[in-house]
Amino acid sequence: MGFLILVLLVVASWAVFKVITPGNFGSPKNLLSYFESSLMISAGAAGFYFVMVMGMFDFSIGANIMLSAIVGTTLASRFNMGYFGLIVGCILTGAIVGLLNGFFYVKLHIPSMIVTTGLALIYESIASYIAGGQSATLPSNLRKLGAMPGDLILAVIAFLVAYLLLNYTKIGTYTYAIGSNEFVAKNMGINVNLYKVIAFVISGAFFGIEAILTISYGSSMVAETGMASMSRNFYPTMGCFLGLALKKYGIPIPAIIIGEFFLQIIYYGFVALGAPTAVNDVISGLALLIIVTLTTKVGKGEIVK
Template sequence: MDTTKKSAEQVPFLERPIVRTVLPIAGFVIICVLFAFLTDGRLFQPKNLSLLLSQSYMLLISSIGVFMVMTMGGLDFSQGSMLGVASIVVCWLSHYNMILAAIGGVVTGGLIGLLNGYFNVKRKITSFIVTICSMYLFRGVCAYATTNSPVYAVSDISKYNTLPFMLTFTVIIFVIVYLVFTYTGLGYRLKAIGAGETAARYAGIRVERTKMLIFMTAGCITGLAAFVNAIKVGSVTSTSGNQLETQIMIALVLGGMPVNDGAKVKFYNIVLGVMTYKVLSSGLVMLMMPTQLQQLILGVIFLIEVALFSDRKTGMIVK
């Protein structure tokens, strides 16, 4: 009993499971209370809450893919440009059929994700470097495709931009991924790889195949986010999806996502993080803070959160 008590006392306060669980929730509550006070309650008026929710769908869906990549110890900075290219395909195909447009977005995202997985798994290049290169490559593709004018979707695509459709679409994706992540062997394999690739191999897990599958799946999910983006915006420009990867990273870390320990991830990190980020960013906008100051505040918060949720023993491990 003394040994158990001693080992528990040796765990740093910020690394205790209960602290890692409570801290992000407490942060969300504090931010909500703070901006409710600073905006005199305007931020949480029904019309503003509806607007905040409508702005969250794309970020919620695209964060799922990065969540899965981070669970296995990787990073993905190609989400923004991937969403831009997939949105172009969705807009093109929407003139023929909406289901075809959604499938086109999923296939486009999946192919880009598969490319990321190939260079990470087969060429042994870290995911950070691979996805940074993909970010610039496909941002260029997006800019080239929209050089003369934005790419427009079919005009009646806006009829899908309703609360029932968008909320149902997002919830269905979340439920499916949650069930797969929680109750299938894939979720177990992801966490095992994130905890340690060598140990995962000894446990009989086919690490390379799993990583390739996850990169491709992350791309497919981003393709679904591109479908939502096309419905909401109705067109694609060269800046579509710009800085999405940064927003995703900040949101996930705000939600308590460990940056380098897949065994400790929780699926609610996605929703909690995205809602915290959206309340924070919307509150700053409502206070009419300059863009530069908003970026400074978000950067400082992101740095603090990374410091709190990183593993001090192993440091940052990007696979």
């Protein structure tokens, strides 16, 4: 049923835009391009799911991706470390950002969205300092992970790791236990704060993978400040909401992958129509509200976190 719902969403959205604008939307080549764009976001969202399933949020996603991409590119090009510097630099930076997010969240005892919003400003400033006010550009000989089959291989590895962690490790078991009922999980002897930090670290590392795919696909990354990086927060969050909506079917990771593809079809459909960005944002925002409503139903006597 979960897969059927997702497939119907993808097919229906493709059919609508294909009928409206058949000339410049939905060809096999276009669909491959949409899928490649969705792969980047899905790789990060698969890790972010560990945070969201516990009821936490992260508003530093864009800053993490930006900082990780700039650090990885700097190590790869300026320090001549090649693919090793790019991959290790991005993933390690992302994990460190996640560690800081988790540490300050459990120590300050304030909502995760407030903690990560404040930290995002710091990450943006660090990225701007490292970049020296210029865009970080990845050399052309180091961009194989931005096109098929390199991006697909890296994304599939990320999805498999997320799937194995969720379904075959203590981390996944405790993640779901805490997300289901934190009070009961604590009484069972689970170190809730530790596994919340671990969730942020995993999420950050996966956003490091997204940073690899993003910089390899786009070739450059501009260091933005003033919370401008938050524009990258939306699609990973949307994908995770779809994963949460279909968690009851036992397919959160596939739901995220196909869901992100569905969102990219909608985005490029409006681009093909020549619709203003504001219209796309309105439709996407309405979709987010509907999904959030469906996934956060509160029972009688329950308290919204």
